[in-house]
Amino acid sequence: xxxxxxxxxxxxxxxxxxxxxxxxxxxxxxxxxxxxxxxxxxxxxxxxxxxxxxxxxxxxxxxxxxxxxxxxxxxxxxxxxxxxxxxxxxxxxxxxxxxxxxxxxxxxxxxxxxxxxxxxxxxxxxxx
Amino acid sequence: xxxxxxxxxxxxxxxxxxxxxxxxxxxxxxxxxxxxxxxxxxxxxxxxxxxxxxxxxxxxxxxxxxxxxxxxxxxxxxxxxxxxxxxxxxxxxxxxxxxxxxxxxxxxxxxxxxxxxxxxxxxxxxxxxxxxxxxxxxxxxxxxxxxxxxxxxxxxxxxxxxxxxxxxxxxxxxxxxxxxxxxxxxxxxxxxxxxxxxxxxxxxxxxx
Numbered sequence: 001x002x003x004x005x006x007x008x009x010x011x012x013x014x015x016x017x018x019x020x021x022x023x024x025x026x027x028x029x030x031x032x033x034x035x036x037x038x039x040x041x042x043x044x045x046x047x048x049x050x051x052x053x054x055x056x057x058x059x060x061x062x063x064x065x066x067x068x069x070x071x072x073x074x075x076x077x078x079x080x081x082x083x084x085x086x087x088x089x090x091x092x093x094x095x096x097x098x099x100x101x102x103x104x105x106x107x108x109x110x111x112x113x114x115x116x117x118x119x120x121x122x123x124x125x126x127x128x
Numbered sequence: 129x130x131x132x133x134x135x136x137x138x139x140x141x142x143x144x145x146x147x148x149x150x151x152x153x154x155x156x157x158x159x160x161x162x163x164x165x166x167x168x169x170x171x172x173x174x175x176x177x178x179x180x181x182x183x184x185x186x187x188x189x190x191x192x193x194x195x196x197x198x199x200x201x202x203x204x205x206x207x208x209x210x211x212x213x214x215x216x217x218x219x220x221x222x223x224x225x226x227x228x229x230x231x232x233x234x235x236x237x238x239x240x241x242x243x244x245x246x247x248x249x250x251x252x253x254x255x256x257x258x259x260x261x262x263x264x265x266x267x268x269x270x271x272x273x274x275x276x277x278x279x280x281x282x283x284x285x286x287x288x289x290x291x292x293x294x295x296x297x298x299x300x301x302x303x304x305x306x307x308x309x310x311x312x313x314x315x316x317x318x319x320x321x322x323x324x325x326x327x328x329x330x331x332x333x334x335x336x
Binding site: 016019020023058059064066088089090091092093094095096097099106107108109111115 | 185188189192195196307308309310311312319320321322323324327330331334336
């Protein structure tokens with residue numbers, strides 16, 4: 001059983017998608033969910049307060065999801081933060097690039113609640 | 129002063145000549161008509177696409193709001209039932225005097241009365257979610273008529289271009305290694321993961 005008080009940051013430039021991910025996470029029992037509308041907003045929030053998990057889109061203005069992921073991995077304060085990519089980008093190059101940049105999981109849109117649950121479970125399992 | 133105004137005059141003269149040249153060559157090429165049609169169609173197209181964006185976002189918002197309203201109602205029903213059930217279990221395990229039982233019966237009656245009220249409210253939200261799907265019909269029609277416009281414009285412009293292309297050899301467009309493509313419209317395209325399973329397989333093959 002994972003800790004339901006984990007703090008999530010959901011990053012997506014579309015409010016609708018943020019809302020859907022937030023609702024799905026709430027469905028899974030997670031209560032602490034914040035939102036950011038792009039990579040820059042996410043970095044500001046990640047640096048301003050504590051988070052345990054990032055769920056991020058790829059294609060966003062200002063700082064995109066891959067850039068965000070790379071920045072997180074380079075920052076000693078949050079290098080170990082699990083990052084789950086949830087994106088419509090479905091090219092092999094994208095998936096490989098995300099994996100090489102250190103993504104903990106990769107979900108292609110459109111996705112189901114079951115997929116999100118499974119990927120989260122896998123990530124927690126690997127983290128121990 | 130006179131230098132500057134001479135220069136300006138000269139500039140306007142040249143712009144005038146260029147404009148005339150452009151107009152004449154467009155007329156010669158038969159482009160004028162096509163350009164006029166395109167110019168006419170595009171502001172309209174932008175409006176229509178804006179309409180689609182607006183409608184879809186409105187619908188998503190409506191549905192999500194309903195979900196957010198209905199969820200707590202379901203939670204209330206479930207929590208109250210669980211509580212009552214636990215109280216009944218406790219009572220049956222160890223039957224108490226009549227007064228206690230009366231409290232429990234009263235609470236149960238209250239709950240039963242509450243169920244239709246709450247389910248009705250939930251049902252109203254379900255109807256709202258259903259109605260929010262009406263955007264599909266509206267945006268579908270707008271998009272279909274747009275596709276028609278695009279088809280026409282494409283056909284005419286390509287015709288004009290082909291007629292006036294001359295002997296120049298076709299150059300293949302440069303291959304772009306772009307990582308921001310948005311949703312894949314063509315599921316059969318090369319190098320695309322069309323399902324989560326394929327994504328998982330790829331990652332696994334890479335040792336992730």
